[in-house]
Amino acid sequence: MINKTEISAFQLVFLLIHVQIGVGIINLPYDIFLKANSDAWISILLSGMFIQLIILGYSFLIKRFPNYTIYDMHLTLLGKWIGSLIIIVYILFYIMSGSLVLANFVYYIKTWLMPRTPSWVLIGLMGLGAIFILKENLQIIARFLVLCSVFLIGFIVAAFYAFKFANITFILPVGSSGITAITKGIAPSFLSFQGFEMLLIFFPFVKASNRTIIKSASIANLFVTLFYTLLVLVSLLFFSKDELKLVPEPVLYLIKAFSFRIIERPDLLFTSMWIVLVATSFIVFVYGATLGVMTLTKTTRLNYVITILTVICFIIALNIKGVYNTSNASTLFHMYLIPIFIFFPLFLLVVSLIRRKKEVNNE
Amino acid sequence: MNYQKLLPLFFVMTCLVILTACWDQRLLRDQSLILAIGYDKAENNALKKTVTFPKNTNAGSQNDEQNLSEQGSNTLSVIGNTVKNAENKMDESITEKFDRSKARVIIFGTDLAEEGIFSTLDSVYRDLRGPLHANVVIFNGEAEDALNIKSDQAAITSDLYGDLLESADKAGITKNKSVQHACPIILGEGKDLVLPYLSIDEPKDEVVVEGVALFHKDKMVGSLNIYQSTMFLLLSKQLAKYxxxxxxxxxxxxxxxxxxxxxxxxxxxxxxxxxxxxxxxxxxxxxxxxxxxxxxxxxxxxxxxxxxxxxxxxxxxxxxxxxxxxxxxxxxxxxxxxxxxxxxxxxxxxxxxxxxxxxxxxxxxxxxxxxxxxxxxxxx
CATH class of the missing domain: 3.30.300.210 (Nutrient germinant receptor protein C, domain 3)
Known part of the structure; x- marks a missing residue:
């Protein structure tokens, strides 16, 4: 256990929401649509339910080790060597997550907003902002995230406004793409939920009972699932099938298609809101990696760790260029997801059951 | 909060101020705003692009009222292989850079419309500043002639078309379709596109609404006259105001x-x-x-x-x-x-x-x- 700062269950909800909702929301409908066709929204709902089951599974670990982060659990249960090795995998995973967020961020900003601004400026600004917030403790980060939730409302309002132009026949008849297509759509939608597993990193810092923690995580999951379903549904209803195949960022394109008397290009406004959502998930990813490094090295110099990690992300992100490169990097990264989501926690639970090990209560 | 903690904030703020739009600024004085664009089929499968833009009456001169009375529009036609190719050629012949992001109407000549409009519109969909809200119109004849018309009704040609379309839309004769609205219909199955159909009334040399042009996929296949197009709007539940x-x-x-x-x-x-x-x-x-x-x-x-x-x-x-x-x-x-x-x-x-x-x-x-x-x- 590193920091004694505590956050409330309310803040945990927003922490989890913001780490999940990030860079991917603007192209999420497209990715799922490619697999699940016009039933993409069902895939999202199904994966939401699936994630909920995993969260319930996590509750067994949380019950056994109420004051340990997942890093501490690895060290205690698996011994110094294997535990450290797995923690390194986790750290690499979060560094990669952060870098991909930055790389995608720059890619979209360059296509949508500022084609001529060099990448290092954009990534650099994002990195500096992140360092600035990360230097504070978890409590302040959590407060910041709660504030940032205003921007989610913007997207929800835009989505409901888009229903004005919806064409219901685009998704009818429900289920026409078949069960196999819907199941295939679960894989890309699963990715978009990445970040919920950080519950296992943050729960010891929450000042609430285990039940409340699981409840908060479920609320966050419910919100994220519904939010994604809304975005996917609106994109499906707005674009016809063949058009959606051509539009890789349907959410922004949809907003670009609106025009109001005062705001002629609302997509610029929404891109700015989206930048904040990108920043929040980047911040939490780096924080997750930082906690790992601190558990591993037992250092207390938070500022150094944060700066180094951000710079690493900066360098990796600069080297992922272009749309094809980014998607290659993502595929590599996706192979980590299942172990991190399910395999490692499950393994820990089994080991702790076999070795009958529980947290030593020294308080 | 001490001074040291404020330092990074100060740095970020400074960056924000200094870096804003350094690379991506587009100054109005360097651009010439195109308000109406016309596309025609040229010989050898080439594309003829015609644009109209307000006359540059030496912007910034003192006498604004005089400027207003002298207002008018210039037209320019260029032939190229593709839309962007023609646009680049245009830039060669004019001192400013063309900016089409504020275009109000995009006019297709019938010859081109009969061959398909989607590939011509591709660059609009692809461009981040593409004029997605411009109305697409089919012109009976050549779009070049449509843009070269001199009318007393409006000082600028693009206004003439913009206003005409708007009033026709309100009167329930045609239905305006923007570039964005056309896309899902062109690409979707089981529904075809309809666009306003204009022509020039020869003796009076005025632009008139003929009705609507019918499409199959992205190719024009026929047209409805004014009465039929009103009926079509009724049948498709697109009741206009009047x-x-x-x-x-x-x-x-x-x-x-x-x-x-x-x-x-x-x-x-x-x-x-x-x-x-x-x-x-x-x-x-x-x-x-x-x-x-x-x-x-x-x-x-x-x-x-x-x-x-x-x-x-x-x-x-x-x-x-x-x-x-x-x-x-x-x-x-x-x-x-x-x-x-x-x-x-x-x-x-x-x-x-x-x-x-x-x-x-x-x-x-x-x-x-x-x-x-x-x-x-x-x-x-």
């Missing part, structure tokens, strides 16, 4: 004005029944409209019998016009009402078995209007 129709109902009347009735449509309800039970698919469209009589010189509307007679006559005329309209769209094989889309959504197993492009021109579509006269102005 949709009005005029029919000859008393052909025995001596006074020619008394032969006609003119009414506004206040409300329309539509119910479509797709019958797929037997082998051939047929559609039944039931329309229920509320109308307000605007002009009926024959009078005597207080008498319920006479009123019902008039009502039945109007219903009859409406049915006739609707039939005519639908026949035209079927001959052109342009499913403008989106019946295919409905079939797909509600009878998916039937849709999978048939080839809609072959079924639509052959199928039976019955229209049945029932009219409700709700008001007749101040007179009986």
């Amino acid at each position: 949709t009005s129709l005029n029919f000859e109902v008393n052909d025995k009347e001596k006074d020619p004005i008394k032969r006609f009735v003119d009414f506004k449509v206040q409300k329309n309800k539509r119910h479509i029944e797709l019958n797929t039970d037997d082998e051939d698919i047929h559609a039944k469209i039931k329309m229920e409209i509320d109308i307000e009589i605007d002009e009926y010189a024959a009078n005597h509307l207080s008498d319920e019998k006479k009123m019902n007679k008039l009502r039945r006559k109007i219903e009859h005329k409406l049915n006739e016009l609707a039939e005519e309209t639908i026949t035209v769209t079927q001959e052109a094989n342009s499913d403008v009402l989106g019946l295919g889309e409905m079939l797909k959504a509600y009878h998916y197993n039937v849709w999978e078995k048939i080839n809609w492009e072959e079924v639509y021109p052959e199928m039976n579509i019955d229209v049945d209007f029932s009219v409700n006269i709700i008001r007749h102005g101040l007179l009986n």
Whole structure:
């Protein structure tokens, strides 16, 4: 256990929401649509339910080790060597997550907003902002995230406004793409939920009972699932099938298609809101990696760790260029997801059951 | 909070101020705003692009009022392989850079429209500053001529088209479609696009609305005249603010004005029944409209019998016009009402078995209007 700062269950909800909702929301409908066709929204709902089951599974670990982060659990249960090795995998995973967020961020900003601004400026600004917030403790980060939730409302309002132009026949008849297509759509939608597993990193810092923690995580999951379903549904209803195949960022394109008397290009406004959502998930990813490094090295110099990690992300992100490169990097990264989501926690639970090990209560 | 903690904030703020739009600034003085664009087919499969932009009356001069009176527009035509190619060639011949992001109308000549409009529009969809809200219009003839017209109605050619389209839209003659709205219809299955169709009235040298151009996929295949296009709008439930129709109902009347009735449509309800039970698919469209009589010189509307007679006559005329309209769209094989889309959504197993492009021109579509006269102005 590193920091004694505590956050409330309310803040945990927003922490989890913001780490999940990030860079991917603007192209999420497209990715799922490619697999699940016009039933993409069902895939999202199904994966939401699936994630909920995993969260319930996590509750067994949380019950056994109420004051340990997942890093501490690895060290205690698996011994110094294997535990450290797995923690390194986790750290690499979060560094990669952060870098991909930055790389995608720059890619979209360059296509949508500022084609001529060099990448290092954009990534650099994002990195500096992140360092600035990360230097504070978890409590302040959590407060910041709660504030940032205003921007989610913007997207929800835009989505409901888009229903004005919806064409219901685009998704009818429900289920026409078949069960196999819907199941295939679960894989890309699963990715978009990445970040919920950080519950296992943050729960010891929450000042609430285990039940409340699981409840908060479920609320966050419910919100994220519904939010994604809304975005996917609106994109499906707005674009016809063949058009959606051509539009890789349907959410922004949809907003670009609106025009109001005062705001002629609302997509610029929404891109700015989206930048904040990108920043929040980047911040939490780096924080997750930082906690790992601190558990591993037992250092207390938070500022150094944060700066180094951000710079690493900066360098990796600069080297992922272009749309094809980014998607290659993502595929590599996706192979980590299942172990991190399910395999490692499950393994820990089994080991702790076999070795009958529980947290030593020294308080 | 001490000074040290504020330092990074200060740094970020400074960066924000210094770096804002350093690379991506576009100054108005370097750009020439294109407000209307025309595309035509040129020889050897090339594309002719015509643009009109406000005359540069030396911006920033002191006398604004004088500027206003001298306003007008320049037109420029360039031939290129593709849209962007033509645009680059344009930049060579003019001192400023063209900026089409504020274009109000995009005009296609019929020759090009008959070959397909989607590939020409590709660069608009792809461009982050593409004029997605510009209205797409088909011009009977060459778009170049359309943009070269000199009209007294508006100082700038693009305004002329913009305003004309807007008023036609409000009057329920045509329906404006922006580049963005056209896309899902062009690419979707089971519904075809309809765009406003303009031409030049030769003797008066004025632009007039001819009706709507019918499309199949992205190719123009026919057109509806003004009456048919109003009927089409009624049938497709796109009721405009002031949709009005005029029919000859008393052909025995001596006074020619008394032969006609003119009414506004206040409300329309539509119910479509797709019958797929037997082998051939047929559609039944039931329309229920509320109308307000605007002009009926024959009078005597207080008498319920006479009123019902008039009502039945109007219903009859409406049915006739609707039939005519639908026949035209079927001959052109342009499913403008989106019946295919409905079939797909509600009878998916039937849709999978048939080839809609072959079924639509052959199928039976019955229209049945029932009219409700709700008001007749101040007179009986």
